[in-house]
Amino acid sequence: MNNEAIGFFDSGVGGLTVVREVLKQLPNERIVYVGDSARAPYGPRPAAQVKQFSWELTQFLLEKNVKMLVIACNTATAVALDEIKEKIDIPVVGVILPGSRAALKATQKNYIGVIGTVGTIKSGAYEKAIHQKSPTTKVTGLACPKFVPIVESNEYQSSVAKKIVAETLRPFKINKPDTMILGCTHYPLLRPIIQQTLGRDVTLIDSGAETVSDVSMLLDYFEISATPDRKDLAHEFYTTSSPKMFEEIANQWLGIGDLQVKHIDLVKQLV
Ligand code: DGL
Numbered sequence: 001m002n003n004e005a006i007g008f009f010d011s012g013v014g015g016l017t018v019v020r021e022v023l024k025q026l027p028n029e030r031i032v033y034v035g036d037s038a039r040a041p042y043g044p045r046p047a048a049q050v051k052q053f054s055w056e057l058t059q060f061l062l063e064k065n066v067k068m069l070v071i072a073c074n075t076a077t078a079v080a081l082d083e084i085k086e087k088i089d090i091p092v093v094g095v096i097l098p099g100s101r102a103a104l105k106a107t108q109k110n111y112i113g114v115i116g117t118v119g120t121i122k123s124g125a126y127e128k129a130i131h132q133k134s135p136t137t138k139v140t141g142l143a144c145p146k147f148v149p150i151v152e153s154n155e156y157q158s159s160v161a162k163k164i165v166a167e168t169l170r171p172f173k174i175n176k177p178d179t180m181i182l183g184c185t186h187y188p189l190l191r192p193i194i195q196q197t198l199g200r201d202v203t204l205i206d207s208g209a210e211t212v213s214d215v216s217m218l219l220d221y222f223e224i225s226a227t228p229d230r231k232d233l234a235h236e237f238y239t240t241s242s243p244k245m246f247e248e249i250a251n252q253w254l255g256i257g258d259l260q261v262k263h264i265d266l267v268k269q270l271v
Helices: 016-025 047-063 074-087 096-106 118-123 125-133 147-152 159-168 187-198 207-221 243-254
Strands: 006-010 031-035 068-071 111-116 138-143 179-182 203-206 236-239 261-263
Touching (some): 006 016, 006 047, 016 031, 016 207, 016 243, 031 047, 047 068, 047 074, 068 074, 068 207, 074 096, 074 118, 074 125, 096 179, 096 203, 111 118, 111 125, 147 159, 147 187, 159 187, 179 187, 179 207, 236 243
Parallel strands (some): 006 031, 006 068, 111 138, 111 179, 179 203
């Protein structure tokens, strides 16, 4: 048993989609979350910069004494997971392998689509993960750089969002995969619109939500689950930007009444 928190980071509010699933599946666990909204989106940034930011967020969480680290960001997982794993001595979980496994399980036509940030799609991380297990599975990736800004600005339910999603996903109208990985943790907030655009016959895979099974398994494996019936669950949420917008989205998405978000100043140099 270990009652220290699980640490989560993302470029912004996207990782809250993973947290929502943790609150549901692992309600005894305390959460420390940091979103780097001041420097979001990470998607268009060079890999070296995403690595550096990921390391800064990791260090912030290590100072909070977390017992496990969840990289709740596909873009950061794609470029920084291996290095972070090597550098620190607590279990580290990324979001790409769990999403790939779930997609392989779901596909009937052996054809999987992946939507993600420019960084994630360019890295080919999903293709590699899927082909390592199943070389004959067809995988088509599409970068959707306009999606994250819609979510970060809390416009993910607007008519503008509908229009942008429809336009961006047009390439999938021809030769449609039967399974689509939401390869960015921001995208589950757009899920109803994405589902409507692609059609009910496409199974959407929420890579972040799938990750929670790995988190749960590792807690068991390392025997570091929290004690049951905890009454002192003071979750902590931090953002590098203004807490107001973050709080609005977090409250809507997590449904925790009076969630408090604190500002932290990690941003030493904005590039
Ligand atoms: N939510 C992140 C991801 O899963 C990053 C999005 C971004 O900042 O571009 O990739």
